[in-house]
Amino acid sequence: MxxxxxxxxxxxxxxxxxxxxxxxxxxxxxxxxxxxxxxxxxxxxxxxxxxxxxxxxxxxxxxxxxxxxxxxxxxxxxxxxxxxxxxxxxxxxxxxxxxxxxxxxxxxxxxxxxxxxxxxxxxxxxxxxxxxxxxxxxxxxxxxxxxTAPEHDEAMETVQAATHAAVLSFALAAESVPEGFETPIYAELRRLAETMTEGTPRVYTDIQRTFDGADAVAAAAAAIADADADELETMYREAAAKWHDGRPESDRFVRSDANLRGDNE
The missing domain is CATH 3.40.50.720 (NAD(P)-binding Rossmann-like Domain)
Structure with missing residues (x-):
């Protein structure tokens, strides 16, 4: 052939x-x-x-x-x-x-x-x-x-656009911290930020221009910033219910987090 x-x-x-x-x-x-x-x-x-x-x-x-x-x-x-x-x-x-x-x-x-x-x-x-x-x-x-095309393109709003927006936002917002201050969650986010920023900027730009998702991340971050203690607890419980009671359907498109930098370079 x-x-x-x-x-x-x-x-x-x-x-x-x-x-x-x-x-x-x-x-x-x-x-x-x-x-x-x-x-x-x-x-x-x-x-x-x-x-x-x-x-x-x-x-x-x-x-x-x-x-x-x-x-x-x-x-x-x-x-x-x-x-x-x-x-x-x-x-x-x-x-x-x-x-x-x-x-x-x-x-x-x-x-x-x-x-x-x-x-x-x-x-x-x-x-x-x-x-x-x-x-x-x-x-x-x-x-x-x-x-199917609709299922895939909708999933990419989460798997790619929202995920990349969240990681890039952390990469831009985070400040250097003294050695020994790292928590496991911070260390994992830092690793993801380092991995993502080894990629090709044009690829990530194309994804953000093609798929929605970043606006939802921005809205969630704004809501967290404005929330009082009770509202934050409610948000945390909502997130826990989403991720522990039933994982999002888009997870079937993800083989492992080692494939983060997998955006069609």
């Missing part, structure tokens, strides 16, 4: 090495495409080329995925897939620009260097080509999490 990967960043490179196919990379940065091809033993194609492939995988930032599908879906003979991190808009674009082809949206919930991990999957128009790709990913010990 021949696969064209549009986008030669870390996620496109990971995908090229994870599928059992002959892969070709196309990118606005031809040097990046060459580096990705060298890394996984693939080829390089012009971004505006006309050659056709069994599968086109769009591996560009989520802000550009719809335009990329519109531009490159016509180069696919059997299937179009994406690994952008958002699902509703790409699948709508595939339905418009590749109505006769197999389509699927995949969201690896990890940074490529932390593979394998959980991969959210929507088999929108399944078939042999997309099944072959998913089988290859599963064979590499990735956990395929079947979902």
């Amino acid at each position: 021949e696969v064209l990967i549009v986008g030669a960043g870390s996620m496109g490179t990971w995908f090229g090495g994870a599928v059992d196919a002959d892969v070709t990379f196309a990118d606005v940065d031809r040097d990046a495409a060459s580096a990705a091809a060298e890394a996984v033993g693939g080829d390089v194609a012009d971004l505006d080329g006309s050659d056709r492939y069994d599968v086109v995988c769009v591996a560009v930032p989520m802000a550009h995925v719809v335009d990329a599908i519109a531009a490159h879906a016509g180069r696919a003979e059997r299937a179009v897939v994406d690994v952008s991190g958002v699902m509703g808009a790409p699948l709508d674009a595939m339905a418009e620009h590749a109505p006769e082809l197999e389509t699927a949206s995949l969201h690896p919930l990890f940074a490529p260097e932390r593979a394998p991990g959980s991969i959210a999957v929507v088999r929108d128009e399944p078939g042999p080509a997309t099944e072959s790709i998913l089988e290859a990913l599963s064979a590499r010990r990735n956990d395929l999490v079947e979902t």
Whole structure:
């Protein structure tokens, strides 16, 4: 099977090495495409080329995925897939620009260097080509999490947007403390802040622009700041009931906190 990967960043490179196919990379940065091809033993194609492939995988930032599908879906003979991190808009674009082809949206919930991990999957128009790709990913010990586009995109408001906003807010608000003053909770938040800020700022910016969630974190923080003692106790009990009486449904998209920096770089 021949696969064209549009986008030669870390996620496109990971995908090229994870599928059992002959892969070709196309990118606005031809040097990046060459580096990705060298890394996984693939080829390089012009971004505006006309050659056709069994599968086109769009591996560009989520802000550009719809335009990329519109531009490159016509180069696919059997299937179009994406690994952008958002699902509703790409699948709508595939339905418009590749109505006769197999389509699927995949969201690896990890940074490529932390593979394998959980991969959210929507088999929108399944078939042999997309099944072959998913089988290859599963064979590499990735956990395929079947979902729908609305369920996934709503979950990402919590799993990504709200979570990142909370960690980044702590990272910005926290001050240095004397050695030995750390509590277990502070130490864990510091570790998360250090891990998150090792990532790519553009990735986190795209997530905040795509998914709601940060406003809810801001509202909760404001409510805590304004609360009296009784109100704070009530908030604490509400939080305890949420997290101990029944974990949020979005937890099924999370393999482990080691995958925090997994936002489709």
